[in-house]
Amino acid sequence: MSILIKNIKELLQIRDNTILKVVGQDMKILPSLKNAYLLIEDDTIVDYGKMEDCHNIKASKTIDATGKIVLPTWCDSHTHIVYAGNREQEFVDRINGLSYEEIANRGGGILNSAEVLQNTSEEALYQQSIKRIEQVMQMGTGALEIKSGYGLSTEAELKMLRIIKRIKQNFPLKIKATFLGAHALPKAYKNNKRGYLDLIIHEMLPQIAKENLADYVDVFCEKGYFSLDDTAKILEASKAFHLRAKIHVNQFNAFGGIALAVKHNALSVDHLEELHQEDIDALKGSNTMPVALPSCSYFLSIPYTPGRRIIDAGLPLALASDYNPGSTPSGNMNFVVSTACIKMKLTPEEAINAATINGAYAMGISNLYGSITKGKKANIIITKKVPSYNFLPYAFGENHIDQVIINGQCL
Ligand SMILES: N=CN[C@@H](CCC(=O)O)C(=O)O
Numbered sequence: 001m002s003i004l005i006k007n008i009k010e011l012l013q014i015r016d017n018t019i020l021k022v023v024g025q026d027m028k029i030l031p032s033l034k035n036a037y038l039l040i041e042d043d044t045i046v047d048y049g050k051m052e053d054c055h056n057i058k059a060s061k062t063i064d065a066t067g068k069i070v071l072p073t074w075c076d077s078h079t080h081i082v083y084a085g086n087r088e089q090e091f092v093d094r095i096n097g098l099s100y101e102e103i104a105n106r107g108g109g110i111l112n113s114a115e116v117l118q119n120t121s122e123e124a125l126y127q128q129s130i131k132r133i134e135q136v137m138q139m140g141t142g143a144l145e146i147k148s149g150y151g152l153s154t155e156a157e158l159k160m161l162r163i164i165k166r167i168k169q170n171f172p173l174k175i176k177a178t179f180l181g182a183h184a185l186p187k188a189y190k191n192n193k194r195g196y197l198d199l200i201i202h203e204m205l206p207q208i209a210k211e212n213l214a215d216y217v218d219v220f221c222e223k224g225y226f227s228l229d230d231t232a233k234i235l236e237a238s239k240a241f242h243l244r245a246k247i248h249v250n251q252f253n254a255f256g257g258i259a260l261a262v263k264h265n266a267l268s269v270d271h272l273e274e275l276h277q278e279d280i281d282a283l284k285g286s287n288t289m290p291v292a293l294p295s296c297s298y299f300l301s302i303p304y305t306p307g308r309r310i311i312d313a314g315l316p317l318a319l320a321s322d323y324n325p326g327s328t329p330s331g332n333m334n335f336v337v338s339t340a341c342i343k344m345k346l347t348p349e350e351a352i353n354a355a356t357i358n359g360a361y362a363m364g365i366s367n368l369y370g371s372i373t374k375g376k377k378a379n380i381i382i383t384k385k386v387p388s389y390n391f392l393p394y395a396f397g398e399n400h401i402d403q404v405i406i407n408g409q410c411l
Pocket residue numbers: 109110113220248251296322324325326327328
């Protein structure tokens with residue numbers, strides 16, 4: 001099966017296959033081709049170029065993209081999309097004056113979601129989760145990282161990870177699974193942190209590795225959750241199972257978690273709403289991708305990650321949704337890109353780079369995803385007719401997507 005997309009007003013993010021991430025000043029550049037065509041063969045991008053060079057190309061299906069922009073699908077490198085129920089009551093509690101921290105201290109928050117998930121059958125959890133998967137694909141997400149972390153017992157963490165595996169098998173989008181057993185201290189271990197760390201290290205990790213259920217490991221490194229020392233223990237133990245780290249860090253407090261993550265060669269450090277100069281310095285020269293989650297800042301009314309400072313310091317930046325029931329009940333990457341422009345002062349070029357190629361890097365898949373490159377997977381967004389690509393983040397909250405192609409399949 002081949003698809004020819006022709007008369008493309010502008011084809012964005014064309015790269016050769018040696019570029020795995022875009023860094024600092026280069027993020028301002030979004031290579032593109034006006035009046036272009038794109039050719040897909042099965043699940044792969046095989047050719048693209050100027051319309052004037054599009055001679056005698058035969059395809060089983062032709063799409064006319066006159067007036068439309070074509071770009072790679074979003075690469076959302078940080079989600080908790082597998083969850084049960086919702087936390088709309090906590091949303092109302094916050095409107096009425098309680099803080100996210102106060103709600104968590106009362107046993108709400110992550111522990112609330114864990115209790116609901118433990119009492120939800122595997123099938124019901126799968127059904128709830130795939131509704132969200134279908135939604136985000138329609139909104140242009142073609143690659144997604146999904147974390148466990150609402151189980152907090154061996155059985156329930158495994159349940160979440162098996163569901164992620166089932167999603168991997170049944171949907172065309174690319175999925176990476178991250179084990180986040182250290183998301184919160186479960187009630188049963190309230191006064192026994194050491195016991196829970198032992199459970200993670202000696203029971204959960206070996207079982208997950210045995211069943212090959214995770215690609216990465218995560219820890220919520222934060223005051224009141226897991227300390228630097230706890231985080232180091234888990235990262236150390238994960239090495240034996242070849243699980244690279246993607247860490248929740250600097251969401252509410254900055255206390256050295258980024259330097260620790262970099263020391264352990266983490267693939268990404270995520271959140272960074274609180275950021276000190278030492279954190280920026282620690283990231284310089286590393287292979288660790290800083291990831292901003294602007295929808296979380298929007299929903300919780302906490303500071304936005306200083307993306308401008310990060311990029312201006314010569315670092316790369318990725319954008320992700322953080323889709324979860326507590327701090328970000330939305331997986332809309334179009335909103336993420338808009339919000340990064342509006343609130344973090346990223347240019348549209350920077351935001352699109354951050355949500356495509358750099359998002360792919362933060363999942364370890366930028367060799368095959370995140371740009372229009374011959375040989376990469378055919379994950380494509382075709383927009384409606386728009387004046388230019390600036391219009392996409394500018395006219396926020398509007399659906400600009402006409403069609404999505406994932407792994408060569410038209411949705
Ligand atoms: N901060 C930790 N984890 C999630 C929120 C978890 C929750 O509130 O359920 C986050 O990334 O924002």
